[in-house]
Amino acid sequence: MRVFIILPAAGLGTRMSAGHHSTAAPKQFLELAGVPILIHSLRAFAQVPKVSTIYVSVRANERERVEAQVSEYGFADKVQIVTGGDTRQESVANALNALDCDDNDIVLVHDAVRPLIDPATITRTIEAVEKHDAAIVGLPAVDTIKQVERTADGAIITATIPREYIVQAQTPQGFRCGLLRRAFAEATADGFTGTDESSIVERAGSPVAVVAGSSTNLKITQPGDLELAEFYLQRTAALHR
Ligand code: C5P
Numbered sequence: 001m002r003v004f005i006i007l008p009a010a011g012l013g014t015r016m017s018a019g020h021h022s023t024a025a026p027k028q029f030l031e032l033a034g035v036p037i038l039i040h041s042l043r044a045f046a047q048v049p050k051v052s053t054i055y056v057s058v059r060a061n062e063r064e065r066v067e068a069q070v071s072e073y074g075f076a077d078k079v080q081i082v083t084g085g086d087t088r089q090e091s092v093a094n095a096l097n098a099l100d101c102d103d104n105d106i107v108l109v110h111d112a113v114r115p116l117i118d119p120a121t122i123t124r125t126i127e128a129v130e131k132h133d134a135a136i137v138g139l140p141a142v143d144t145i146k147q148v149e150r151t152a153d154g155a156i157i158t159a160t161i162p163r164e165y166i167v168q169a170q171t172p173q174g175f176r177c178g179l180l181r182r183a184f185a186e187a188t189a190d191g192f193t194g195t196d197e198s199s200i201v202e203r204a205g206s207p208v209a210v211v212a213g214s215s216t217n218l219k220i221t222q223p224g225d226l227e228l229a230e231f232y233l234q235r236t237a238a239l240h241r
Contacts, residue, residue, distance in 0.1 A: 003052060005051055005054040005055065005108050027113050027221070033233050041114065043075075053078060054075070055099055056095075057085075057091035082095045082098045089200070096180065114220070116229060116233065118217075128209050129174040133175065134175045135174050137172055138210040139213040141168060175201055
């Protein structure tokens with residue numbers, strides 16, 4: 001059994017371009033502690049011995065830049081670069097089509113823009129997939145969750161969902177390769193687009209387990225997230241000093 005990683009990194013990161021951090025670079029190429037965000041993510045997966053190859057989906061016009069970065073940081077032998085698509089799902093599908101896996105092999109998909117993922121969480125996700133065939137990292141909700149209806153006057157609450165029933169989906173999200181491929185084929189046939197891989201596997205009728213995540217595994221989305229990620233990174237470095 002082999003473990004493959006897919007890092008979708010073909011987003012435009014438009015939400016990042018507002019405010020004082022205005023930049024032309026998509027967020028996966030911004031630097032965190034002097035190192036591109038994508039490289040932080042790659043590093044964490046490269047440290048897990050079970051991982052064989054990491055597929056990175058990028059926009060065609062960014063291929064050269066990513067190839068140069070991957071070589072500069074010494075990951076060229078572990079990484080394959082594929083062309084992403086217009087949606088995250090397409091970017092993942094392109095990588096999934098490119099990899100040569102057996103049904104029983106494991107594929108983990110991880111947002112390239114979650115650079116603080118740690119090797120221990122990755123390993124726990126792989127172990128959960130070995131046991132359950134599908135598992136994602138999720139963060140138990142601490143806030144009280146309300147269901148709302150959007151009206152012209154703003155949101156009106158329609159229900160309170162007990163928070164013990166809620167986890168916030170993060171990544172990595174891992175699956176047996178055969179299961180993920182079948183679920184993607186069904187989604188494509190039905191014209192379904194999901195915001196994560198788990199939703200695609202869930203709708204195919206397969207149970208998905210949850211591994212405990214952490215608030216430090218944040219997705220760099222808006223201005224301000226970079227500063228928070230720097231803070232977490234420095235704190236982790238200080239703990240290991
Ligand atoms: O846009 P969102 O924050 O959901 O992006 C999550 C991840 O998916 C990012 O790493 C982004 O680069 C990637 N993505 C992609 N192809 C797209 C859109 C997003 O690979 N078309």
